[in-house]
Amino acid sequence: MVRIGLGHQAALQSGVEVQLGEYARHMRLDRALGDEQHEIPDADAGSPEAVDHVRALAADFPTRLNLRAALVSARANCLAATWTPVDLDEVIAILAGVAVPSEPTFAESELVKALEAFQDMGSHAFREGIVRDMQRLMDVDRLLPIPDHNLARDHLRAIARYVFGEGGPEARRALLAALEGARPDERALDQLRGLLAAHESRPARDAALEE
Known part of the structure; x- marks a missing residue:
């Protein structure tokens, strides 16, 4: 009978665990993805979260060509799903030769x-x-005329366009109050307060300069 010392046993066990861990990792991927010819989960979901999910899989398994193809497909589906049609007013303005900002x-x-x-x-x-x-x-007893967007930057631009446009000072006060209620301890509140306060004081400052 061959005896193995404790040190060798620990090393052997560690090596086996590493191999089994890598094997289990690939087995989990295979169960999630199936055969190379099968579709990748989330690739057709058309959301930014789906793109992030497939991108993470592609980064973990760079040799899987079907994951690279799925990432391209997920990005295309996300762009298609988050596309925003042109408003009728914008179409009319373009046809009338009016510049649309x-x-x-x-x-x-x-x-x-x-x-x-x-x-x-x-x-x-x-x-x-x-x-x-x-x-x-x-x-207001109706929905605010702020277009909804899945992408955060586009959604925030729509909010900013409303509060500095149709919404006016009331909308800016409501935006600040809503964020103060939702995240009262956020450091970003100070920056937001300063920005809005500077904007509100500008007309009075300009009027004083004109006098």
């Missing part, structure tokens, strides 16, 4: 940056909740 103003861009600083702003559900709180605080 497509680029955000400086104030809108700064507000988007301030909103992105909030930790949960990447969550679509969180952004939806803020818009609903704004509606409640403004005492």
